[in-house]
Amino acid sequence: MTDGSGFRMDRQERDYMQHLFGKHISHGQVRYLRCAHLDVYERLRRGATFTDAVSGRQFFDCFSSAGCFNVGRGNEIIRDALKCALDGHDMGSHLLLSEHKVRFATKLSSLCPGDLNKVVLCASGADACAGAIKLAKGATGRNDVITMNKAYHGHEGYSLSANGKDYYKELFLPLMPGFHIVDFNDLEAVRRLASKDIAAIVLEPIQGEGGIHVATTEYIRGLRKICDEHGIMLIFDEVQTGFGRTGTLWAMEHYGVTPDIMFTAKSISGGLYPNGAVVYREIEPLVGYVEANPLFHTSHGGGSDLGCIVSSAVLDYIVENRIWENAAKAGKRFKEGLERIWSENEDCVKEVRGLGLMIGIEYKYEFIGALMADCLAKQGVWAVYSGNAPQVMRFQIPITAGEGEIDELLRRIRAAVKTMRWYLLPLLPLAKVPPIRMLLDNIHVQIIAFNLVRDIEELVLRFVPKK
Structure with missing residues (x-):
């Protein structure tokens, strides 16, 4: 078995790899991916696609590792930057100054709105x-x-405590104290809690894992006003929404609001070398606190020389190619196509929403998310439903995708929906019965049922002559 970029893997090798993955990492993850035909092995990672090593099928990457591949899979310019960096650099010491840290921080702050121009380097x-x-x-x-x-x-420390779904937190209670959770886009709920005891309000301008929920302009501007009134720090999580994903360089630009603190990661890596950053306004008390406590937050892996060289190349590529404009144009074409599919399937599709190339389809029942993932995979579309909203399918294709690729992707999605409708003929009537719907929506039941179907498919394939 060879892991070269263009080499194939037969089913026996795949099964052995899954056995080893289950033995040494997680059998549950294998079963979870296998049940929806998402147990693919990536080869020929280029642009908006990759090729499965087993089937040889080309897949559109509509997950992008939750937004890591904004500049495309295997971007040659970013790869060359990393190769050149490896000739004379390593990670570097996280405590020492370096021109690469300075260069990246300077470029990043220059691209941020308002007075967001102070940087803390991070790992993720x-x-x-x-x-x-x-x-x-x-x-x-x-x-x-x-x-x-x-x-x-x-999934760790403060970030875990800040999550808004019990599923991620209930096994690790008690968590950090002092976190108050309110409904997204509910300004009155925030007003009721706002006081001189609140240090910060943290949110994603568009919730990704939560189901592609877009904040309203009234909400974002209302939060800014509340924070100003009470001395609260407004924090935007632009990890998934930043670097052109929503059709502007930063999602905050849609609202004309600058937070006090913003943090980002994922796509700044170019999909090649992890990096992250906090960017904050040059105001008191933020500047004074950092000057008095320069090591309040450090990371051995964040802001490495290699990471900063790659991230600087990513920023150059984004700006030189103005890829946020492509995200806006391609996103409009893609969303309009999905809305046509919605209009043809209103009995099972509830809504299409999003900005740029961060788009979600919400179905009327949770179980349809898992079913659609399976149907999409069979059409060569790698997409997953939202962890915090299983009824929502997320589409976050690399934002370098062209019009022809968007059209082909829409064709495959339409074909997947056509297949799904055959499954829904018996399932939609059954879903109207509450106890049966609970079973259909149960992820453990889904994994068992889909893996059983997969076992039958694999058994049949053993007797089908190879082409």
């Missing part, structure tokens, strides 16, 4: 979330934080 989105919350708490001297229902900010 969760790490940057923790840094942002620590900065707000330390600068204000307050403890409490308001976050949003269905929000997703990471």
